[in-house]
Structure formats: structure tokens, C-alpha cells
Amino acid sequence: MSLDGAYDPDNLFARILRGELPCAKVYEDADVFAFMDIFPQSRGHLLVIGKASRARNLLDVEPGDLAKLIAGVQRLARATRAALKPDGLAVSQFNGAPAGQTVFHLHFHVIPRYAHEPLRGHAQGTAADADELAVLARAIAAEID
Ligand code: AMP
Numbered sequence: 001m002s003l004d005g006a007y008d009p010d011n012l013f014a015r016i017l018r019g020e021l022p023c024a025k026v027y028e029d030a031d032v033f034a035f036m037d038i039f040p041q042s043r044g045h046l047l048v049i050g051k052a053s054r055a056r057n058l059l060d061v062e063p064g065d066l067a068k069l070i071a072g073v074q075r076l077a078r079a080t081r082a083a084l085k086p087d088g089l090a091v092s093q094f095n096g097a098p099a100g101q102t103v104f105h106l107h108f109h110v111i112p113r114y115a116h117e118p119l120r121g122h123a124q125g126t127a128a129d130a131d132e133l134a135v136l137a138r139a140i141a142a143e144i145d
Contacts, residue, residue, distance in 0.1 A: 002096050003057065003095060003096045005104075007056050007104070011105045012105075013103050013107060014105055016033075016035065017033055017051060023038075024130065024134050026076065026079075026137045026144075027076060028051075030051070031050060031069070031072065032048055032071075032072030033048075036128070037109065038133070039120075039121075039122075039127060040128050042111055042117065042119060042120065043114070043136070044086065044110075044136055045109065045110070045111045046076060046109075046137075046140065047107050047109060047110075048072050048108045049069075049107040050065055055105075055106040056105065056106060057094075058095050073091060073108045076144070077089055077091060079144040081112075083139040083140045083142065083143045084136075084139070086113055086114055087114055088112075088113035089113060090109070092108070093106075093107070093108045093109065
């Protein structure tokens with residue numbers, strides 16, 4: 001999908017938000033929802049999405065919704081640092097399939113980086129063990145202010 005097009009209300013993350021598909025939930029408030037990436041690029045890779053906006057990407061979103069979403073990203077990034085003590089922490093976000101986007105509901109990746117550990121591939125490989133993701137989700141959730 002290019003940068004243009006309509007929001008699909010049945011996209012994967014919309015379905016997770018509605019509880020139609022499972023996820024390892026980390027955090028939820030009135031504005032944002034965070035859960036573990038099922039194909040983690042590193043240990044603790046999570047996703048932060050907005051709950052109300054029907055933005056597919058950064059270009060679509062209302063600035064007020066973006067402000068709430070990025071505040072949530074910072075909150076989750078801080079909790080991830082406290083829980084997992086990574087050596088670094090990448091925040092990424094892709095717009096349009098040619099840029100690497102695979103799910104068209106605006107989201108940010110929070111990806112802990114560990115010294116000397118290469119990043120695994122994006123949205124590929126074997127799905128992570130659900131129990132391991134649940135343990136990580138609880139550890140990160142416990143550090144949210
Ligand atoms: P993007 O490619 O930037 O649109 O990011 C979508 C992300 O969703 C990728 O990192 C995928 O690994 C991740 N993903 C795909 N299916 C699921 C799922 N069922 N639960 C959690 N994350 C998923």
C-alpha cells in the first residue's frame with residue numbers, strides 16, 4: 001500500500017484493539033495501547049498505537065493525536081529501559097509499503113538494542129513464544145510511571 005488510500009477498519013492492529021486477536025498487552029490508557037511485537041527484532045521490542053485515530057501513517061494523523069501517541073512512546077521507552085536495561089533504544093516508524101510498513105494503522109516501534117547483538121529482520125522469521133512475550137510485557141508494565 002502506498003502513502004495514499006483509505007484506512008482499513010479491519011487491519012491487524014484495529015482487530016487487536018477490538019480484542020478480536022490476541023496480543024501480549026503492556027499498557028493501555030484512554031489514548032494509547034502498547035503490546036509486544038510478535039516478530040521481535042530484539043528482546044523487548046514493542047509497539048505503541050493510538051486508540052482513536054484512524055490514521056494509517058504519520059502523514060495522516062492529527063497533530064493532537066500524534067502528541068498523545070508520542071508521549072505514550074516516551075513512557076513505554078522509559079519503562080523498557082528500566083525493565084530490560086538495554087544499551088540503547090531505537091524508536092522507528094514506517095510510512096507506506098516501500099518504506100517497510102506492513103500494518104496500516106499508525107504505530108511506533110520501541111526496540112531495545114544490546115551491545116554486540118545484531119538486529120533481527122523486520123516483520124519476519126518465527127513468531128516469538130507467547131509465554132516469553134507475556135513475561136516481558138509484565139516486566140515492562142511494572143516499570144510504567
Ligand atoms: P510495520 O511493518 O512497521 O507496519 O510494523 C508492523 C509490526 O507488526 C511488525 O514489526 C510485525 O512484526 C508486527 N506484527 C505482525 N503481526 C503481529 C501480531 N499479530 N502481533 C503483534 N505484532 C505483530
